[in-house]
Amino acid sequence: MVIEAEAAPRSGTRRWRLRTWVVVSAAGAWLAFVVAHRGVSGRAWWWTIPELTPPLAFAVVPVALLAVAPLARPARGAVAVAAVLSLAVGWSMAGVNVTALWHRSAPIPPGAITVFAWNTWYWDQPVEQTEGPSRDTDRFYRYLRQQKADVxxxxxxxxxxxxWLPIRIDDTERLRREFPGFHVVVAGELVTLSRFPVVLERPLDLRPWLSKRWNDLPPTDSRMPDYYTAKTLRTDLLVGGRVVSFYNSHFTVPTVGLPFFEPDSEKGHDVRRANYRALAADVAGNPFPIVLAGDLNTSPAMGLLRALPDRLRDATRATGSVYPATWARFGMPLWRLDWLFTTEEVTVRRYRMVLADGLSDHRAQRLTMSISECREGNSCG
Structure with a gap:
């Protein structure tokens, strides 16, 4: 009887020690990962797979670790500290917009401008050539007209x-018919429509900003070479007597695959970084108010966002969504890939994510804005 009484606590102690070890290891490993991700993401091409971590994990995992901390009774304090530290370090990468809880939209003055930015998902391409729901051209253009945007x-x-090779299309006649009085500017896969006069149009070539020379950029047999080399279109518009620059961007996707076994991993990272460098260089020399919008193929968890100039301000604070997800799969919004930034001369009045009515796997971005009065230090064009 004595032997049996002693055996039970020993067995329980072994289980208790294993449980503690698992929780402490998980907390330590997650903290190490978050710190490493913070430092490496956006800088090293071999960090491709960790960069695909869902942004919300940087908030959910620390909270889960806090919840199980009592299971590691002798080390619960250390687990709690590790969880709190990982939450603090990773919070900005979680994609959570807490300002939505108290945000109140600014009044819309007369003359405010509406901007509509959207990844159309291969324009009006028939469904048999895409993975999306059934679409038709009339429905596609009807959706665009319903937005009643100025740009x-x-x-x-x-x-x-x-x-999966890009094919150039020319729908300019239909665009002018659907949007009478609008100016149409096209560069590669990017199109900007504006009811304001165009004073400058310039695609940004990313090739001068590559770290290495890639001989197949663009591919020699491509029917659409500018698809690979111009991922941002700058269009300067004359708005109320003042020049405003609108940047329309669609950056390349991360190279998905095991970095050391995927031949294009280093090239893919270099091209993505060149997207940002080309944009940053142009913004640095641009004296006008700026609106940048588009599908950057960059989640809040990806460090490449840090490559954007400090002059550009994230418009997320003006949205009423606590978790502004723009990319969806399986009918469920997952996380954010589409962004909108402005400079200080632009006052964001409204900023909303708009459902795509089944026409795209991306939600659209709708911005209502106004331009501040000319003053010393601000160029009025």
Whole structure:
């Protein structure tokens, strides 16, 4: 009987020690990962797979660790500290917008401007060539007209072949018919529509900003070479007597695959970084008020966002969504890939994510804005 009485606590002690070890290891490993991710993401091409971590994990995992901390009774304090530290370090990468809880939209003055930015998902390409729901051209254009915007910044103005090669399209006649009086500016897969006069149009070539020379950029047999080299279209518009620059961007996707076994991993990272460098260089020399919008293919958890100039301000604070997700799969919004930034001369009055009515796997971005009065230090064009 004595032997049996002593055996039970020993067995329980072994279980208790294993449980503590698991919780402490998980807390330590997660903290190490968050710190490493904070320092490496956006800088190293071999960090491709960790960069695909869902942003919300940087908030959910620390909270879960706090919840199980009591299971590691002798080390619960250390687990709690690790969880809190990982939450603090990773909070900005979680994609949570707590300002939505107290945000109140600014009044809309007369003359406010509406901007509509959207990844169209291969324009009006028939459903048999895409993975999306059934679409038709009339419905597609009806959706665009319903937005009643002054400026449209649209991406994926192209089709894709069966072997996933980009195909140039020319729908300018239909665009002018659907949007009478609008100016149409096209560069590669990017199209900007504006009811304001255009004073400058310039696609930004990313090739001068690459770290290495890649001989197949663009591919020699491509039917649409500018699809690979110009991922941002700058269009300067004359708005109320003042020049305002609108940047329409669609950055390349991360190279998905095991970095050391995927030949294009280093190239893909270099091209993505060149997208940001080309944009930053142009913004640095631009004296006008700026609106940048588009599908950057960059989640809140990806460090490449830090490459944007400090002059650009994230408009997220003006949205009423606590978790502004723009990319969806399986009918469920997952996280944010589409962004909108402005400079200080632009007052954001309203900023909303707009459902795509089944026409795209991206929600659109709708901005209502106004331009501040000219003053010393601000260029009025």
């Amino acid at each position: 449209y910044l649209l991406q994926e103005y192209l089709y894709f072949s069966d072997d």
